[in-house]
Amino acid sequence: MMWHRPAIRILLAVLTIVLLPLASSVAQTRATINLVTMSDRFSGALTRMAPDFERQTGIKVNVTVQSYGELYTRAIADFVGRTAAADLYTVDIVWTGEWAENNYLADLTPMIQRDRAAIAYDDIFPSVWKLGGWQGKQFAFPLAAYAGVLSYNKKVLTEMNVKPPRTVTEFATAIQKLTRDTRYGIVMNGARGAPCAQDWMYHMLIHGGALLDKEGLPSLNTTLNVRALTFFADMFKYAPPGATSYAWGDRELAFRSGVAMMQIGWSTGVRAHRDPTMSRVAGMTDITTLPVAPGAQTRYPLGGWSIGINRDSPNRQAAWEFIKWITAQRQRPEFLRLGGEPIRRSETSDPAVLNEFPWFAMVAKSFEHADGDFRPRIRQYPRIQDILGLEVNLAITGQKSPKAALDEAQAKAMQLFGR
Amino acid sequence: MTAKRRQRAADAVTYLLLALILGFFLLPLVWLALTSIKPAREAFSIPPVWISKPILDNYRHVLDNVPVIAYLKNSLTIAAGTTLLSLALGVPAGYCLARTLSRAAGNVALLMLAIRMAPPVALLIPFYLVMREVGLLGTYLAVILLQSVFNTTFVTWMMRGYFLSLPADLELAALTDGCTRFGAFCRVALPLSVPGLATAAIFTFTMSWNDFLLPLLLTGRTTRTLTLGILETMSTYEIGWNNMAAIGVITVLPVLVLGYLLQPYYIRGLTLGAVRE
């Protein structure tokens, strides 16, 4: 890889002169930081609030919105190429281990300790620190936390005399009872990849299963997990027929359009359920905790996004200033109003906030007990999820039995651990 | 009489088939255009609502939430850069291959075709590593260079076909008049080949504009193209088909209009290099 450099440089120099006006885009001014965010709802809040931050501090924040797959690919490309294309990245909770162990992100722990009072550390839900927290250090700062909740169409459930299910058995009965003609009891993500893998993990959780054993090695094909996948695959009979190719947006649309009566999903979707310009079921829905298998405990899944600093960023200080600002108590009501999700106790107990977002009370309760590790945040998670994304999809489309699918997934996952 | 009747029947069948085919080819276009001016709630009614009161909210939403103008500029810059570079490299090469009847020229032509058939992803991976070494990731140049690899081979082959269709006598006359090869090319061949150049330019521009895979990895924050902007409207939780349709219309409109304005050249380009093998 060494010999070609001078020659390529010369050729590039010639080309650069020819195309000089085109290549001039890399020039940057000092007080500018680049933020790449996932295209979740909160991205709108980041985009709209960045100018306020610039007005107050003189630091310009360029916000680029990217879809999930693109963000992951580009972020890793940026980290391994050490190109510092962005100073700040939003970090999915499940990427925490990989990004922390590979040192992609700057360790924020010293700065958090230093500014502990200013950031009102204790006001943030303890469980929420799992967003970006890894083995005692904080590699990214919680930005928008999601609670996994059961959403249901209250109006139809009441009409049908179905109570919101408390147990897995009640859940199955309710799903079947609610399904009639073109109305479906439930909707789930079935698309190959992250969508079906992550939605199956909710079901794994409520059945009392886990992805790793006590030694931290994959345990994908345990009896409980197979039972959960069997249940998951069965329930697609009571979901809209296209659900096996659904991703989050399609699933939410099915619920919002009144086609499906229940779904398990992140609390960030609730806002749109209640918005009459987008939803046909506005005012008819409610949320509750997830049902639970006999003998298992009620579980409160935690997901969401943190915000971290690229370790190669030349603008660490400015980037930290932005993190502190966007997560500060002062900014939070505006952040929530523009599409953000809470991380602080003060946000979810403020009467003005609760008046606008009444479901935050339940979200807060969930955060108090939250489990941020049901999807293990380890370095190998993205590969495990990819493996499950294929095998779960094979099971729900009837191409493999749940047992065979999880056996295969387990074998492939063990290879990631050198077993 | 029967022949005439049979002809009429054949015409009727042909028209019916053509109508079916046209319907198939126009349906997605019509859907795209209509969805872009429909309210979000109607985008997915069952049974489908084809005509509703047109609104421009989706376009407003897209313009407010996606930096469409900046992306337009980036797409334009990259497409223009690729077109210029591919023509600058490909036209002389095509001329050379058309006017040289040696085995070497034949091999060059084959080499160009071999590169044309390489899947972008095969070049993209090593190219990405090289661009990373020389610090050009995220610049317009990185995308332009790799797109030009594929488009230069295309321009070379197309222009070879075009120059072959021009009689060489005029250039020979110019040469005997004391012109250099270059002079003969500039004064005689080039002016005659303007339609061919136009064809090569539209094709290259369109291919570059429509590209998704190379910009996906090689562009940076300031150089993102419209094709990437489309996915930004598809937020995880709110699949905005109507917003996607709006930015989709904005994306396809320039190349669609270009294609129709320059239709004769476009159709000509389809056959160049094919008719004269």
Add this chain to the structure above:
Amino acid sequence: MARLIRRLGLLPWAAPALLFMLFFALYPIAYSVHISFFRYNLTDPTQAKVFVGLANYLQAFSDHTFRVAALNSVLFVVLAVGIQTVLGLAIAVMLNRDRPGTALIRTMLLAPLTLTPIVVALVWRALYNADYGVVSYYLKQLGLNVGRGPVGEPSTALFALVVVDVWQWTPLVALMLLAGLRSQSADLFEAAQMDGASGWQQFWHVALPLLRPILIVALLIRTMDVFKLFDSVFAVTGGGPGYSTEVMNHYIFKTGLTFFDMGYAAAMSNLLLVLIGLFTAAYFRAIGQLGTAR
């Protein structure tokens, strides 16, 4: 010197293009061959390159996903190119006779091939949606059971993506063949007619053989491009359901540019290159035979 230049003829004119290809195409390909012999994972914290010989190639042959992807790619090419040829030929023949309105139809057919493929893919994804999609709705109205939808059923998903490719690129084949038909002189057909040949016989014995060179070029272009299929798989199915629509280009992209397993991805992309090369060589043989036959 002057003699040398004369002997080289115009070859120096191709030098800039060749030099460019050397740096930006041949060098990357050579580099890709080089790293295909290494285990080289960029997400590995050390980013160490370990020489593994042919292990990456052997892995590809024993990798179930890769084998399915290779098979799907070939199936995709055969189906898409086959349908495009037959349909394109039919459209070209129908448009060849000047009837009122054919010029307008020809113009309209231009639209699909100028459209941005990622937009096309997303539009079809919406149309195919089993629950709200227009295509699924009308198929249901016709009394067909669409099940999980055209791209949701493992048995139809690949074919549904073939339809997207057919939609976008049949006009290209049709317009190419139409131009070829137009360039055929009418005398030949008159002669055939005098010999008492029917319309069908004229087409089969006169027009089609003359069309063969263009037909082969059209097939060649489409074959090369269908092997490069990426946008519609990426945006519509992600390779699913199961492996149904996993094609080589998409699998290589995921391996190399999502999980950054560079050595393995390079090995697979070299195998893809060989596969495309085999197809191209077959076409060239066809063209070559054509040359000697003439």
